[in-house]
Amino acid sequence: MAGTRHYLRPAALHAGAEAERLTAAGRARPILGGGWACSLFEALRWPTDGPLESVWVDAGEIAARDDPLLAHLTAPRPAPFDRPRLMGILNVTPDSFSDGGQHQGADAAVAHGLRLVAAGADIVDVGGESTRPGAVEVPAEEELRRVLPVVQRLAGQGATVSIDTRKASVMRAAVAAGAQIINDVSGLAHDPASxxxxxxxxAFVVLMHMQGTPATMNVAPRYERCALEVFDHLAGRIEACTAAGIARTRLIVDPGLCFGKHEPENLDILRNLALFHGLGVPVLLGASRKGWTAALETGWRAGERLPSTLAATLWGLNQGIQLFRVHDVAEHRQLLTAWEALAGLAPEKNDRTGEAE
Structure with a gap:
């Protein structure tokens, strides 16, 4: 890291009706293009050879600071990520950490993908290679065999499909088959052609942070200040993408919980989620069934982590996160609908409010 890096973290976020009231009273500054406001910011300076410096700035003072990150914080997020969305996980793999082997074969995978949509998923994320800690790379030909018919059939039935892959050849074929999102755990860095x-x-592109590779990432990850270092890495990947001709409006970032991170690092990222809004693009949170609170989870197997996953999602909603990658879609749809009602956010016209109770 060269020179002094600057960061701006929204520390007191307000949504919906409360955001409107505080903004009208001059007590908060609109962020994320509207629907959200912030009444207190933390301005951070991290010199190369010095301690981290922190200053608290209220809504009235923030404009006078002429902070370039403020433009990223206030800019609108592109539709459909101008409000929270659910990305349902569909692993067509034998060895994923939670649901490996459950949806192998095109028929079983497509059926589960359609169940995710029926349960309320806005996006179905199809993956044919496990990237769990210790996983080995799958040949592109095998990955294509697993995912391509699933992507094609789901897209053909109207689902919004994301392809979860690190390989350029799989990205290309999946997008041609109807995928509208590329979700790369390496942030388009693994394959030079990506x-x-x-x-x-x-396609939209999800850039995730990962320290190392799936085979080695959790052996001995090292950070000085994890959330800030992840921010810097993702900022660099955004720069690489825009230099390659990818519009910033097509980019989404994911700080990569548990990808080269142990419990202290995961908690640091979660506690500082709003920091990543300073990148100026939508933010994805992938906490579903992960052991991000490992020291607390004695005996909590992956399939038993729904309560902790819902806690992370609720935390993320209150931090303004726009996209949640989850296994248990129906439970998250209920959580999201209830949260939007409490926040005073207007429901979408195609919501489920007309369903019988």
């Missing part, structure tokens, strides 16, 4: 493939299409 930037070119992403630049040549109109």
């Amino acid at each position: 930037l070119e493939v992403a630049a040549s299409c109109n």
Whole structure:
């Protein structure tokens, strides 16, 4: 890290009706293009050879600071990520950490994908290679065999499909088959051809942070200040993408819980989620069934972590996160609908308020 890096973290966020009232009273500054406001910011300076410095700034003072990150915080997020969305997980793999082997074969995978949509998923994320800690890489030909018919059939039935892959050849084929989102745990850094493939299409791109590779990432990860270092890495990947011709409006970031991170690092990221709004793009949270609170989870197997996952999602909603990658879609749809009602956010016209109780 060269020089002094600057960060701006929204520390007191307000949604919906409360955001409108505080903004009208001059007590908060609108952020994320509207629907949200912030009444207190933490301005951070991290010199190369010095301690981290922190200053608290209220809504009235923030404009006078002429902080370039404020433009990223206040800019609108592109539709459909201008409000929270659910990305349902569909692993067509034998060895994923939670649901490996449950949806192998195109028929079983497509059926589960349609169940996710029926339960309330806005997006179905199809993956054919496990990236759990210790996982080995799957040949592109095998990954394509697993995912391509699933992507094609789900997209053909109207589902919004994301392809979870690190390989340019899989990205290219999946987008041609109907995928509208590329979700890469390496942030388009694993395959040298990925930037070119992403630049040549109109798909949204999820850039995730990972320290190392799935085979080695959790052996001995090292950070000085994890959330800030992840922010810097993702800022660098955004720069690489825009330099390659990928519009910033097509980018989404994911701080990568548990990917090269142990419990202290995961908690640091979660406690500072709002920091990532300073990147100026939608933020994805992938906490579902992960052991991000490992020291607390004695005996909590992956399939038993729904309560802790819902806690992370609720925390993320209160931090303004726009996209949640989850296994248990129905439970998260109920949580999201209830949260929007409490926040005073207007329901979408195609919501489920007309369903019988």
